[in-house]
Amino acid sequence: AQSVTQLDSQVPVFEEAPVELRCNYSSSVSVYLFWYVQYPNQGLQLLLKYLSGSTLVESINGFEAEFNKSQTSFHLRKPSVHISDTAEYFCAVRKNTGTASKLTFGTGTRLQVTL
Amino acid sequence: DVKVTQSSRYLVKRTGEKVFLECVQDMDHENMFWYRQDPGLGLRLIYFSYDVKMKEKGDIPEGYSVSREKKERFSLILESASTNQTSMYLCASSPLSGGGNQPQHFGDGTRLSIL
Numbered sequence: 302a303q304s305v306t307q308l309d310s311q312v313p314v315f316e317e318a319p320v321e322l323r324c325n326y327s328s329s330v331s332v333y334l335f336w337y338v339q340y341p342n343q344g345l346q347l348l349l350k351y352l353s354g355s356t357l358v359e360s361i362n363g364f365e366a367e368f369n370k371s372q373t374s375f376h377l378r379k380p381s382v383h384i385s386d387t388a389e390y391f392c393a394v395r396k397n398t399g400t401a402s403k404l405t406f407g408t409g410t411r412l413q414v415t416l
Numbered sequence: 417d418v419k420v421t422q423s424s425r426y427l428v429k430r431t432g433e434k435v436f437l438e439c440v441q442d443m444d445h446e447n448m449f450w451y452r453q454d455p456g457l458g459l460r461l462i463y464f465s466y467d468v469k470m471k472e473k474g475d476i477p478e479g480y481s482v483s484r485e486k487k488e489r490f491s492l493i494l495e496s497a498s499t500n501q502t503s504m505y506l507c508a509s510s511p512l513s514g515g516g517n518q519p520q521h522f523g524d525g526t527r528l529s530i531l
Contacts, residue, residue: 310456333517344420344506344522345459352517391458397517403474404449404520408458 303328303394307407314414316384322377322410324366324392331397334375335404336366339389348390351375362386387414419443420523422507428529435494437526439507446512448490449520450474450482453504465490466512497530504528 306325314320326332333352337345349360356368366377375392392407423438441448447466451459451474461474463482471482479501483491490509494501504527508520 307458335519337522342524344524345508345520346522347519350517350519403461403464406451406459408456 303332303396303405305392305394305405305407307392307410309410310408311411311413314382314412316414316416317381319380320378320382320386320412322390322392322412324375324377324407326373326375326392326394328373328394328396333395333397334366334368335393335395336360336364336375336377337391337393337406339391339409341388345391348377382412382414384414384416386412388412420507420509420521422505422523422526424526425524426527426529428531429494429497430531431496431498433494433497435497435528435530437492437494437505437507437528439490439492439509439523440488441490441509441521442488443509443511443521444487445509445521446487447510447520448484449508449510450480450490450492451506451508452476453506453525459506462492499530502528502530 335350336348338348339345349358351368359365364379389409389411391409393404420441449464450462465471465484481493506525507523510518510520
């Protein structure tokens, strides 16, 4: 079975500062990796995903994540955060089995951006 | 755009009641999922379904059941509600095509309180 670890439950950061949200996973088979974002009082939205190919993936709002197979990590980064990035971020993994399978989520990281 | 609609945003019930949480998606997705979200625990899968009348247990199915009579609707049932089932419940759907690389689309959640 796969598992996901998000070591930081909360990350406070000032606006316009860079941020990194850490995600490590374990799995005995190859996986697909996802980052979801949850704004207050809303459901989860897909932020970005790694399926194959380039190990660096980007979202439309300036976030990026890099798949590192040797370190089994998929850390999320943004060079300059905005107040509106305040949200909870979940890393998730799914086995690459060719058939539909379950997502396993991390426990989430709450990003708090302040002025 | 995919729309996953959960019938209630907030619900208050009493212990011992039978509780129904409803979820409808409008994109003809084969897969549907029920999660509960608790602080510090992330999202945990309760049940999922990959076809009408089909269901699979997730990681925490105890105390819950589900029903999928139509493709677009997936219901979560608390047979006899207990206070430890107070939580945020999230429904999600995804297409079967493409295997595990299709992201899940989430509803806005139902915050259920059991008194």
